[in-house]
Amino acid sequence: xxxxxxxxxxxDNEFHEAAVVIKEGIILDILPRSSVPLNTPLIDFEDNLIxxxxxxxxxxxxxxxxxxxxxxxxxxxxxxxxxYTTLLAMPNTKPPISSIEMLQSAxxxxxxxxxxxxxxxxxxxxxxxNSIKALREGGFSIKLYPEDIRLLSxxxxxxxxxxxxxxxxxxxxxxxxxxxxxxKAKIENKVENHSRIRDEIAELNGVELCLKLLKSKNLHVxxxxxxxxxxxxxSESEFNKKLTFEVTVHHLSLTNKKVEEFKxxxxxxxxxxxxxxxxxxxxxxxxxxxxxxxxxxxxxxTEEKKSExxxxxxxxxxxxxxxxxxxxxxxxxxxxSLKETILxxxxxxxxxxxxxxxxxxxxxxxxxxTIVRQNERWRIKASNFFxxxxxxxxxxxxxxGKVRTxxxxxxxxxxxxxxxxxxxxxxxxxxxxx
Numbered sequence: 516x517x518x519x520x521x522x523x524x525x526x527d528n529e530f531h532e533a534a535v536v537i538k539e540g541i542i543l544d545i546l547p548r549s550s551v552p553l554n555t556p557l558i559d560f561e562d563n564l565i566x567x568x569x570x571x572x573x574x575x576x577x578x579x580x581x582x583x584x585x586x587x588x589x590x591x592x593x594x595x596x597x598x599y600t601t602l603l604a605m606p607n608t609k610p611p612i613s614s615i616e617m618l619q620s621a622x623x624x625x626x627x628x629x630x631x632x633x634x635x636x637x638x639x640x641x642x643x644x645n646s647i648k649a650l651r652e653g654g655f656s657i658k659l660y661p662e663d664i665r666l667l668s669x670x671x672x673x674x675x676x677x678x679x680x681x682x683x684x685x686x687x688x689x690x691x692x693x694x695x696x697x698x699k700a701k702i703e704n705k706v707e708n709h710s711r712i713r714d715e716i717a718e719l720n721g722v723e724l725c726l727k728l729l730k731s732k733n734l735h736v737x738x739x740x741x742x743x744x745x746x747x748x749x750s751e752s753e754f755n756k757k758l759t760f761e762v763t764v765h766h767l768s769l770t771n772k773k774v775e776e777f778k779x780x781x782x783x784x785x786x787x788x789x790x791x792x793x794x795x796x797x798x799x800x801x802x803x804x805x806x807x808x809x810x811x812x813x814x815x816x817t818e819e820k821k822s823e824x825x826x827x828x829x830x831x832x833x834x835x836x837x838x839x840x841x842x843x844x845x846x847x848x849x850x851x852s853l854k855e856t857i858l859x860x861x862x863x864x865x866x867x868x869x870x871x872x873x874x875x876x877x878x879x880x881x882x883x884x885t886i887v888r889q890n891e892r893w894r895i896k897a898s899n900f901f902x903x904x905x906x907x908x909x910x911x912x913x914x915x916g917k918v919r920t921x922x923x924x925x926x927x928x929x930x931x932x933x934x935x936x937x938x939x940x941x942x943x944x945x946x947x948x949x
Contacts, residue, residue: 516538516556517537517538517555518538518555518557518925519535519536519551519555519557519558520534520535520557520558520560520884520922521533521535521557521560521565522565522886523562523564524876525567525857525875526545528854528858530564533545533546533547534546534550535876535884536555537882538925539925540881540882540924540925541880541882541924542878542879542880542881542882544878545877545878560886560919560920563886563887564886564887564916566857566861566876566884566885566886566887567873567874567875567876567880567883567884568598568599568601568631568861568873568881568884568885569597569598569599569839569885570599570600570601570860570861570864570870570873571594571599571809571810571812571838572602572603572761572807572809572867573603573605573686573737573738573809573810573811574594574602574603574605574809574810574812574835575604575605575607575813575814576591576604576625577590577608578625578628579610579620579621580608581608581609584815584816585814585833585903586628587624587625587628587629587633588630589901589902589903590812590814590835591628591629591630591940592630592901592934593812593835593836593901593902594630594631594812594835595630595921595923595929595934596835596900596901596918596932596934597836597839598839598887598918598921599835599885600631600632600873600883600885600921600923601634601865601870601873601874602634603633603635603636603868603870604621604633606635606636606637606638606658607638607660608621612635612636612637612638612649612654613637613639613640613645613649614640614649615645615648618635618637618649621635622942625940625942626941626942627938628938629940629941630923630928630936630939630940631928631940632923632943633941633942633943634655634868634870634942634943634944634945635653635654636654636658637649637650637654637655637656637657637658638657639657639659639660639666643673643676643677647683650683650945652944653943653944653945655684655868655869655870655943655945656684656685656686656735656868657677657684657686658685658687658737659685659688661688661691661692661695662692664687664721664725664728667728668724668727668728682733683733684733684735684868685729685732685734685735686736687729687735687736687737688721688784689721689722689724689725689736689739690720690785691716691718691720691721691724694716694717694720695712698711698717704825704826706778706779706825706828707774707775709771709782709786709825710771710788713785715743715744715792717785718739718740718785719743719744721744722744722748723747726747730751730755732757733757734757734758734759735758735759735760735761736748736758736759736761737761737811738763738766738784738785738809739760739766739796740763740785740787740788740792741785741788741792741795742795742796745760745799746795749799749804752804759806759867760806761806761807761808761864762796762799762800762807762809763809763811763834764808764809764834764838764841764842765811765908766788766792766793766796767793767800767842767845768793768842768845769781769908769909770787770788770789770793771787771788771789773908774786774787777908778821779820779821780820780832780907780908780910781908782830782831783813783830783832784830784831800851800852800855800856800859801851801852802855805855806863806864806867807864807867808838808842808859808860809864810835810838811831812831812833812834812902813829813831813833813834814831814832814833814902814903814904815829815832815904816904817905817906820832832904832907833897833904833906833907835902836900836901836902837895837909837914838860839885840893840895840914840915840917841909841912841914842860843887843889843914843915844912861873862874862875868945869945869946881924882922882925883924884920884921885918885920885921885922886919886920886921886922887916887917887918887919888917888919889915889916890915891915891916892913892914893917894911894914895907895910895911895914901934923939924939
């Protein structure tokens, strides 16, 4: 049996009063509300926004030996509560997802637990051949961290193995560890100095090193945070169409002053930056130059985040349940473009990472829909998160826009603060011609 849902539907980059007809998990038709056949059950969301299910290509779901921080179940419940139906998980689990064996273990473990669809990035193995094999088995990219970039810059054998594979898609965290270590030697190591220790020059140097090593490659720079690095990437991407980048919700919305207020809770890599950096990132977003807005959802235990010792405070915080309302607040105040924000949360990342049938509301796509009360004001309370990480630098912030209902392939999986189903997510497998 088909069903229809109606409201203000995001179609072709605009909202239209319309109804979406769903059958067997697929969008069968899009038509005026008054044209829905009488024998088709209609759920009318009135003036609520109906968005494509959100897509986040940069999350940390932990599990395995770090299940105390988050697991596939709690992380994907947090995702659907935030309106996300598609995630790509980072490989720095413990043990890391950097081989066929670990990828298979992650798939099997996730399949029984996930409440939305999940794919996996692949880490750099001690033997890069193992990473390439795992990528061929369905990974979405090879993720390189600053440690990996430093290693490749000094290890010609490993660099050559990766260089021989022309079609590899790399996602890269660009920060210069030498610069960071030099800063640590002369700056007092405390959380309040995090943005000075991992400063803008460290990010710019990291970008330069990544471009030097991987300039000819299919390259996506993750969580760009500074005006300096942004300008360098924009100058390069003018003629390099295989180069893209993402920004996080927190780098679009929070300055480094939040670290003074929240201490280790707000510690993240790269650090929160200045107002100037935020404005530069927003400008790039509004001009359509940002490929993805991500959460970099990074759960930890509260005890870890409250440590008094700088090096013991892990970086990152949960973001899946706060992203959309924080962004809609910025839209409401005129800081960022509604159109570009929605595109960077849906269609653009799904296209860049080759995730089929998601990211837009159109015929024959998956009926992944996120329904939002766009004018509802509320305050963020981390104690209410589905994530195991019950802390946030957005704590008590008044935001606007609340996820009301989420459909995953036509099935209602979340409504009014409640997860409605057993795990219905699927593990996504990327098809490569490597």
